[in-house]
Amino acid sequence: MHEQHYLTPLFEPKSLAVIGASETEKSVGNFIIRNMIDAGFKGKLFAVNPKHEQIYGIASYPSVEDIPLRLDLVIIATTAQTVPGIIDACGRAGVRYVVVISAGFAESSPRGAALERAALEAARRHRIRIVGPNCLGIIRPGIGLNASYAHGSALPGSIGLISQSGALIASFLDWARPNNVGFSSVVSIGTAADIDIGEVLDFLVQDPKTENIVLYVEGIRRARRFMSALRSAARVKPVMLIKVGRHPGGAQAIKLHTGLLVGDDDVFDAALRRAGVVRLYTMDQMYAVASALFAHFRPSGNRLAVITNGGGPGVMAADRAADLRIPLARLSDTTITRLNQSLPTTWSHANPIDIVGDSDSVRYATTLEACMADEQVDGVLAILTPQAMSEPTEVAKKVVELAKGSEKPVVTCWMGEDLVRESRALFKQAGIPSFRTPEPAVDLFSHLSSFYRNQKLLIQTPSSLSHLDPPSVVSARLVIESALSENRTRMSEMESKALLAAFRIPIAATVVARSATEAMVYAEELGLPVALKVYSPNIQHKSDSGGVRLNLKSLLEVRNAFQEIQGEVKKNRPDAQISGVAIEKMIVKPNGRELALGVIRDEVFGPVITLSEGGNRINVGRSRAVALPPLNSYLAADMIRTSRVAPLLAEFRSMPAVSMEALELVLLRVSEMVCELPWIRSLEINPLIVDENGAVAVDARVVVENTPPTADPYDHMAIHPYPSQLMQVWKLPDGQEITIRPIRPEDADLEVEFVKGLSPETRYFRFMSTVRELAPPMVARLTQIDYDREMAFIATIAREDGSELELGVCRYAVNADQESCEFAVVVADNWQRRGLARKLMGVLIETARDRGLKYMNGMFLSSNERMLRFVQGLGFVLSNDPEDNTIKNGVLALQG
Numbered sequence: 001m002h003e004q005h006y007l008t009p010l011f012e013p014k015s016l017a018v019i020g021a022s023e024t025e026k027s028v029g030n031f032i033i034r035n036m037i038d039a040g041f042k043g044k045l046f047a048v049n050p051k052h053e054q055i056y057g058i059a060s061y062p063s064v065e066d067i068p069l070r071l072d073l074v075i076i077a078t079t080a081q082t083v084p085g086i087i088d089a090c091g092r093a094g095v096r097y098v099v100v101i102s103a104g105f106a107e108s109s110p111r112g113a114a115l116e117r118a119a120l121e122a123a124r125r126h127r128i129r130i131v132g133p134n135c136l137g138i139i140r141p142g143i144g145l146n147a148s149y150a151h152g153s154a155l156p157g158s159i160g161l162i163s164q165s166g167a168l169i170a171s172f173l174d175w176a177r178p179n180n181v182g183f184s185s186v187v188s189i190g191t192a193a194d195i196d197i198g199e200v201l202d203f204l205v206q207d208p209k210t211e212n213i214v215l216y217v218e219g220i221r222r223a224r225r226f227m228s229a230l231r232s233a234a235r236v237k238p239v240m241l242i243k244v245g246r247h248p249g250g251a252q253a254i255k256l257h258t259g260l261l262v263g264d265d266d267v268f269d270a271a272l273r274r275a276g277v278v279r280l281y282t283m284d285q286m287y288a289v290a291s292a293l294f295a296h297f298r299p300s301g302n303r304l305a306v307i308t309n310g311g312g313p314g315v316m317a318a319d320r321a322a323d324l325r326i327p328l329a330r331l332s333d334t335t336i337t338r339l340n341q342s343l344p345t346t347w348s349h350a351n352p353i354d355i356v357g358d359s360d361s362v363r364y365a366t367t368l369e370a371c372m373a374d375e376q377v378d379g380v381l382a383i384l385t386p387q388a389m390s391e392p393t394e395v396a397k398k399v400v401e402l403a404k405g406s407e408k409p410v411v412t413c414w415m416g417e418d419l420v421r422e423s424r425a426l427f428k429q430a431g432i433p434s435f436r437t438p439e440p441a442v443d444l445f446s447h448l449s450s451f452y453r454n455q456k457l458l459i460q461t462p463s464s465l466s467h468l469d470p471p472s473v474v475s476a477r478l479v480i481e482s483a484l485s486e487n488r489t490r491m492s493e494m495e496s497k498a499l500l501a502a503f504r505i506p507i508a509a510t511v512v513a514r515s516a517t518e519a520m521v522y523a524e525e526l527g528l529p530v531a532l533k534v535y536s537p538n539i540q541h542k543s544d545s546g547g548v549r550l551n552l553k554s555l556l557e558v559r560n561a562f563q564e565i566q567g568e569v570k571k572n573r574p575d576a577q578i579s580g581v582a583i584e585k586m587i588v589k590p591n592g593r594e595l596a597l598g599v600i601r602d603e604v605f606g607p608v609i610t611l612s613e614g615g616n617r618i619n620v621g622r623s624r625a626v627a628l629p630p631l632n633s634y635l636a637a638d639m640i641r642t643s644r645v646a647p648l649l650a651e652f653r654s655m656p657a658v659s660m661e662a663l664e665l666v667l668l669r670v671s672e673m674v675c676e677l678p679w680i681r682s683l684e685i686n687p688l689i690v691d692e693n694g695a696v697a698v699d700a701r702v703v704v705e706n707t708p709p710t711a712d713p714y715d716h717m718a719i720h721p722y723p724s725q726l727m728q729v730w731k732l733p734d735g736q737e738i739t740i741r742p743i744r745p746e747d748a749d750l751e752v753e754f755v756k757g758l759s760p761e762t763r764y765f766r767f768m769s770t771v772r773e774l775a776p777p778m779v780a781r782l783t784q785i786d787y788d789r790e791m792a793f794i795a796t797i798a799r800e801d802g803s804e805l806e807l808g809v810c811r812y813a814v815n816a817d818q819e820s821c822e823f824a825v826v827v828a829d830n831w832q833r834r835g836l837a838r839k840l841m842g843v844l845i846e847t848a849r850d851r852g853l854k855y856m857n858g859m860f861l862s863s864n865e866r867m868l869r870f871v872q873g874l875g876f877v878l879s880n881d882p883e884d885n886t887i888k889n890g891v892l893a894l895q896g
Helices: 028-039 080-092 110-125 165-178 197-206 224-234 248-258 265-275 283-294 311-324 333-342 361-375 390-406 420-430 436-460 473-485 493-502 516-526 553-573 633-641 662-674 745-758 760-767 776-783 834-849 863-873
Strands: 014-018 044-048 056-063 074-075 097-100 130-131 137-140 147-150 155-163 183-189 212-217 239-243 278-280 303-310 379-384 409-416 509-514 530-535 548-550 580-585 593-602 606-613 625-628 680-691 694-697 701-704 728-731 737-742 790-798 806-812 819-829 855-861 877-881 887-893
Touching: 014 028, 014 760, 028 147, 028 473, 044 137, 074 080, 080 097, 080 745, 097 303, 110 130, 137 165, 147 333, 147 625, 155 165, 155 197, 155 283, 165 183, 165 283, 165 509, 197 212, 197 224, 197 580, 212 283, 212 863, 224 239, 224 265, 239 265, 239 283, 239 436, 265 278, 265 530, 265 580, 265 625, 278 283, 283 436, 303 361, 303 436, 311 379, 333 606, 333 625, 361 379, 361 390, 379 390, 390 409, 390 420, 409 420, 409 877, 436 694, 436 728, 473 493, 473 701, 493 509, 493 530, 493 662, 493 701, 516 530, 516 553, 530 553, 548 553, 553 580, 593 662, 606 633, 606 662, 625 633, 662 680, 745 790, 745 806, 760 776, 760 819, 790 834, 806 834, 834 863, 855 863, 863 877
Parallel strands: 014 044, 014 074, 044 056, 074 097, 097 130, 155 183, 155 212, 212 239, 239 278, 303 379, 379 409, 819 855
Antiparallel strands: 137 147, 137 183, 509 580, 530 548, 530 580, 593 606, 593 680, 606 625, 680 694, 680 701, 728 737, 737 790, 790 806, 806 819, 855 887, 877 887
16 A cells, blocks of 8 residues: 655646736746746646736636636735635635745734734635745746746755745755756745644655755744654655754744744754754755765765875864864774875874875875775765875866765865866766865765764664663652642742652652751751751742751751851842751762753753753853753763763762763653653752762752643653553453553564564565564664654563563554554464454554544555454455555544
8 A cells, every 4th residue: 555645736736826927027926937837847737817818828717716627736926915815715626735925924913913824724624735824935846846936946856955944945046056956845834834844854755756855944833743754754864954043143033034933952953863863054064965965975984084185184174073073084904004005104194194295196096095995984085285296186087086986975175276176176077075175074074974873873772671660650740739739830849859759869858947956856867967958939049048058067057057047048038938947968979970950841842851060050151961851771871971061970080980870860760750740841950969879869949830631641742752651461361461562662672582583474474575584773663663653562471580572563653644544463473363463453443543543554465364354353444456466455444
């Protein structure tokens, strides 16, 4: 069963009308109709303009309803106030897709916002989907579709370009034509009032004409859809993205211009890393990446060799590589020996490989060949400066010749101008990236190698978390509900620590004293030394108000500290209600490092976890590390490893390294809190003291808010977490218990073992091929699923040693129409005919039904008679596949 993407009529229309088409020079309607004619549109083209019967020989009608054909696509290029009525007319004419070029909607004024709402309401009534408004249009060069008012068209090619800026598309196309860079699709989505980046991305992922995707993003409307689409796209195609509005001034300009949410830039950066997308920062980088992608520049790693005939440029390249954390390749002994035999004794004997200023084409070729043959080199940057004895053109010819026969990418930097002009033309003709200075050359290698490195990260298998004690979610919810019932959003330190304790995060035990005498009694019970802190619902930063005393070693010190805190806080914060003084055992960790671990609520991506230095250094600069929950063990370790606090955690002088396992565990527990407690607005653990023996939360602050109940308990998350509520136990008649639960990334080994244990026939019927075992990318694809758009359940039993044994698995993946899904199921041979497949399918069907899906589809081998009888028994209706007589298609109606 080959499902056509629901946006196919938008990007491959058989018929199209331009409303507002005109022969008036320099009008938007004139540009669009002429672009459509000049592009040689292969479908049927109409114009709508009541003042003309023909426009440039194209039939023109007074209204879209007068066109004697049901149209796939309509382009609207009239004033904003006419658009709601036109969309209504399009609905009556049976149109399903509209591109609104017009501006003057929500991005411009309250009146424009009202017009936009009216247009969207008309579209919803008629089930019309809208691109725009305030956009340049769409281009699909392969079918002659140029429904835009760009100056000229685009060359056909393999790059899919999505942009929220029409001006950027216009400049990109103007650059691309003389540089022979082609596009599969160019989509200007404007303010994305309806169809957004996520939906277009989904189309380009399935589009065979699109091999690479480049995006220009200003802001996001639907974070989960965006993240889901990005993660799906980056698994199969290189995705490069420019995100602007990195600083407050730019972010404010975007809000005024588009009304889109921008959020914090470091959070957006974390989202891109999580999705495996490479971020670009400048148009020059975008041009360079587009050229390289179109030329099939494919680094397999990030170890760079630099060849240069001048020491200075080589050092510049090395510095830039260090800035970007690109490792300079360590040349193998074989390569060193080979270069020693062919280069002057004065060569650098290291990378960068300085082959000296008198280098000719033979020397460059020998060095380049040696680097390409070195397994420790992933790519080469060749630099040439036009010195007296240089041969820029001859060297360039050699580089072109050698690059053609190598799978390793080559980037060139011929510095200067007059003497290297011909060389650059040769590189351009050969599709080899060429730059005037070393730094952007290293940037390009970094960007493209990052994508392929990200692919390796995406298939990493996190370790199992089955050994962890489950949190007491019910207890935590009761604490929050109690505070909210008293109309309090800022929780006390005691309440905040109660939440942490419910999620098994080690805390410093705390009690509250209302008098100096009580303080001394509690201090004696806890054991000296102790710390005293003001206990007030109005004071967030206790030390700022004079409300903290540390390391009190005697009861006299405790009594005096209690009185001092009362006095100083009343003087510094006369408005604050003082409920007492909190007393806790002084945490003495000579090797401890103070960290701050928190949760913030980003306006785009929702809850975000942060990690930074703690104590009084928390607000020094923006040195925080940021990650989107949910985390697993691999992501938690990666967050620590890439943070600025990482060097503080390693062994230092007489202090041993901290327990990374303990810190990772706290991060995982905070991630659980974020997922299971949607009321949390912000959380701060400061300090979290970590040493070689563990971690303890010394102080904590939590802010909560009332949230309306939703059908999905994880609506507040940009990435859907593990749906633990779907886990169930099924008891067989003989009393044996089988656990049926959603699959986890940690189940990779289970899945590999399960597939290996299947009989050849069962494997063939499941995968429709003679697969023997799963390759790592496939294992990752099957276990690291997006719970928002797919689901997989595994059935397991417990072995004698406590580990799990997988008995069967079923899964569905939601189709692009968001209404139907494709399913698959397989059960271990020795567990077949025991009702397990029917139980798994029952769980899967019920889950799909609860998600609002309308149909479940399946493909089966016609020779698999048992499977055909099984699915018919479940209610599937079977039919022959029109393209393959060895396949049967099945459809099950889920609703009604």
